[in-house]
Amino acid sequence: MQVHSLGLEDFCEDNYTLIGIHTALEDFKLAYLLNNNLNTRFSRTNYSLDFETGDTKASFSIYDYTNEKYDYEWYLIANSYKEERINESDTLALATETKTYLIPEKKRVDYFIKIVGESNKELITKTVDRINTISNIVTSYTIEPNTLKSKEFLIF
Template sequence: MQIHSLGLEDLSEDEYTLIGIHTALEDFKLAYLLNKNLSTSFQKAIEDLIIEDLQIKACFSIFNCSIKKYDFDWFLIANSSKRENKTASNELLLTSETKTYLIQEKKKVDFFIKIAGDLEYNILSKTVDKIKKIDQVITCYLIDKNTLKSKDFLIF
């Protein structure tokens, strides 16, 4: 009898492509412009991506879109989460802001587009070119997920 065993890496490794976007736009405005320019239908997800650690709790906005033509799911994910900290000191209320990043090594990336599935390179290249043509987008490029140390946060 032949036995085949799977390691943990076989179960958790999803096939996906990652696009990084640099922009000053808010998440809903970027989703709108992507829908307009890519003919997608990004919609706000019911729940945000919540990362809870012993020291931090961060909430990252997610928009999702299903492309039935190609049978792929697309996700627009914010790379940063801001949290306001309030402290009382000598009858004064002081506030400070803590910014947490989903992918620490890509702090300059404002949003990621995660495309679940194995998409052809020419379609990805055309998608990146269309995103770059949006006036409010500074730049956009493909990211090699194998170079990321914290890519586990993108598996959901």
């Protein structure tokens, strides 16, 4: 009887492209603008990426879109989560804001687009070029996932 064991790397998705977006827009507004300019249909998922470490809890919003023509799954993922805490012992009730990042080594990136499927370089280049034409978006560019220390956070 032959035994086959699976390692963690067997479950990792290596077949995806990552685009970083710099913008001050809210997630719903960015999804709307991407839908209008890329002919996508991003919609909010009924789940978020939730992380809990120590006393810090973070929830990163996710929008998804499935392109059945090219067999791609697209995800729009927020890279930061802001939480306000009120210090109850303070008489002035001042709030402190904590910011948690999904991918800490890319703190300047506000959102990621993860495109799962066989990479089509021409489609990715056109997508990045069209995203860069949207007003209120500072810039967008492709990111090599293998260069990220925290790339396992993008597997869901």
